[in-house]
Amino acid sequence: MLEKAESLRRIERLKGELRAQGLDAAVFIYPIDVYYYAGTRQNSLLLVPAQGEPLLLVRKSLSRARLEATIDDIRPFPSSKEFAAALPANFGKIGFTFDVVPVQQYQFYQKLFAGCEFVDASAINREVRSVKSAWELERMRESGRRLGEVFLQVPDFLKAGLREVDLAAEFEYRLRKAGGEGYVRMRAFNQELFMGLALSGASAVMPGFFDGAVTGRGLSAASPHGASQASLVAGSPVFMDYTGVFDGYIVDMTRVFSIGKLPDQLMKAFEVSLLIQNYLVERLKPGAICEELFLAAARLAEEAGLGNCFMGPPGENARFVGHGVGLELDEFPVLAQGFKVPLKAGQTIAIEPKFVFPGQGVIGIENTFAVSEAGGEKITDIPDDIVFV
Amino acid sequence: MLEKAESLRRIERLKGELRAQGLDAAVFIYPIDVYYYAGTRQNSLLLVPAQGEPLLLVRKSLSRARLEATIDDIRPFPSSKEFAAALPANFGKIGFTFDVVPVQQYQFYQKLFAGCEFVDASAINREVRSVKSAWELERMRESGRRLGEVFLQVPDFLKAGLREVDLAAEFEYRLRKAGGEGYVRMRAFNQELFMGLALSGASAVMPGFFDGAVTGRGLSAASPHGASQASLVAGSPVFMDYTGVFDGYIVDMTRVFSIGKLPDQLMKAFEVSLLIQNYLVERLKPGAICEELFLAAARLAEEAGLGNCFMGPPGENARFVGHGVGLELDEFPVLAQGFKVPLKAGQTIAIEPKFVFPGQGVIGIENTFAVSEAGGEKITDIPDDIVFV
Structure with missing residues (x-):
């Protein structure tokens, strides 16, 4: 209450x-x-x-x-x-x-x-x-703890032969048992999200309506986002991008899992996503300009030779790297081109550098942070590493 | 496609x-x-x-x-x-x-x-x-079959000691494994629904924002609908009102379950809900006037001495008994006061006579029907009976 x-x-x-x-x-x-x-x-x-x-x-x-x-x-x-x-x-x-x-x-x-x-x-x-009070930040941290605990359980059920929708069902089951409220509010016209995206390999690459790097194939053209009937493929990234909603407060995070080794190119891209995340987190302080943070992230991707697959499949790249989150998934501010405003202490932002490799899959990281004088406070605080099962 | x-x-x-x-x-x-x-x-x-x-x-x-x-x-x-x-x-x-x-x-x-x-x-x-083609009716029937199969599994997991949210998690898990798309589209401003309502006993009675007979307590004031942390109580109705979304097409149904016997008053009310359903189904033909169907249903509830708890807790009763359903949960037409239009063949309508007993629980039935010259075709075709476990 x-x-x-x-x-x-x-x-x-x-x-x-x-x-x-x-x-x-x-x-x-x-x-x-x-x-x-x-x-x-x-x-x-x-x-x-x-x-x-x-x-x-x-x-x-x-x-x-x-x-x-x-x-x-x-x-x-x-x-x-x-x-x-x-x-x-x-x-x-x-x-x-x-x-x-x-x-x-x-x-x-x-x-x-x-x-x-x-x-x-x-x-x-x-x-x-957009500016969260101490009371709200405590609720955001609690959402982060509870969603993080579900992410930690993924190795218990992730195995070859599952379909994406089976993986989604297992994850969502645990999230609901943990008290997840399920319904994810989005403010933007035309956007919809059912809890999150459980995607694997090439199926994760399919572009879509969602205002993010990744949409997923979904189960039909009527519900074209998230998990599909495609089966998980060994040696290909399993991409879990999920929200947790508790007491109304949403956190947003992504972790990558894999059944067996991943190609070197994708492993390198994952390191670049961590590098971008860390670069941004250091600068997630009051006064930093949103657009400049995005442009710096895009530049780091370019310098790593990954500009064309940064935040979307080549040619359909999204021009952002993070978004405010709170009672809605798409709050102010946005770390995006054209967003020339300074950050304020207490804003909570999901930072999500991701790389989309056609034919192979999606790799990257996402955590929710609070803007503070000391840089971003990680609210979704479990390890960032790819988990190999 | x-x-x-x-x-x-x-x-x-x-x-x-x-x-x-x-x-x-x-x-x-x-x-x-x-x-x-x-x-x-x-x-x-x-x-x-x-x-x-x-x-x-x-x-x-x-x-x-x-x-x-x-x-x-x-x-x-x-x-x-x-x-x-x-x-x-x-x-x-x-x-x-x-x-x-x-x-x-x-x-x-x-x-x-x-x-x-x-x-x-x-x-x-x-x-x-609102008028579904033969192609759409086939999709609606398929949604009905798949949702019905999940309802038939409820006795496998329903037991004392579960919380409402555990029951929801079990049901939603099976619905997702069956290919349920999850996201339920509603057109009306201010309405939200996460898949459905898994409610028990007095907790089901709590009034709410939802434009229906039942809202549920939910997990917080921010997400005040559906399952709560309340535990199931023996001898009290377990009320499962769920949508199934497949290929975009939604069907809507409700069944009541019980751990042990239910009070006579509630058993009698259940019989009245079946009587109202059957009365309406016989008349679900092109040309029937929506408002007249609602008024007849309300009259049957009155005659059974149950007018005050028909379609809501006493004093907060909803003035409808059915609603169109298809790609959205709240389509035309509505069997409601003020809706003086005739039914058309091919419209699909969820009929849901329900009774809300403060302190005790909610009882009733809901099925999705197609309007036809022969009366309502039952699209969610599993038995209506209360299932005792």
């Missing part, structure tokens, strides 16, 4: 941003945003005035929202006729999350908030959420 | 609707809509003119879209400068899915389609998609 003091600190940070941007209030209806500020993801509308107390209007379930929410003023969602009277004040400019709210919802709420101007507060919200 | 002839029939039906509504084209960017018409869910824009050939503009992955898509004209997504020139014609009114497209995307595409008027084509799209 979210603590009230934690919730109040978040709301105060948001209110400061609203005032700085000349907004009179923010309205949240996207569930994980409501949860972040109010401690409940029941179907609700959260109104945060720039001055004054927040208000939670609940569609379903009111009784559960009353058990969970950290704010004082919780009411049933009013009828359209009674809506205006339920508001604590007349607001001029209201911030709204244009990044995730569908047009129908937008039009509906524009009518309800008659006379108000809705402006896009997506960036404000994502920036506030 | 989607067959080309099937894809063409879908597009022709859509084009007919566009012309009937005076629209010049429809544009789809929501992945499962693109998949439905074009056979790929790669990150793309599908343009379907009311007259002329469809066009697929692909962001990622172009190479994969070329392997999967059923339409002829597939191109890389053009730059904003080149966009207008890439269009086959100037369109006046363009249908767009306002139900699922976020405001930022809407504003972006409004600029790209300069001079065009975007209108809401959500209902047209959902109506076209």
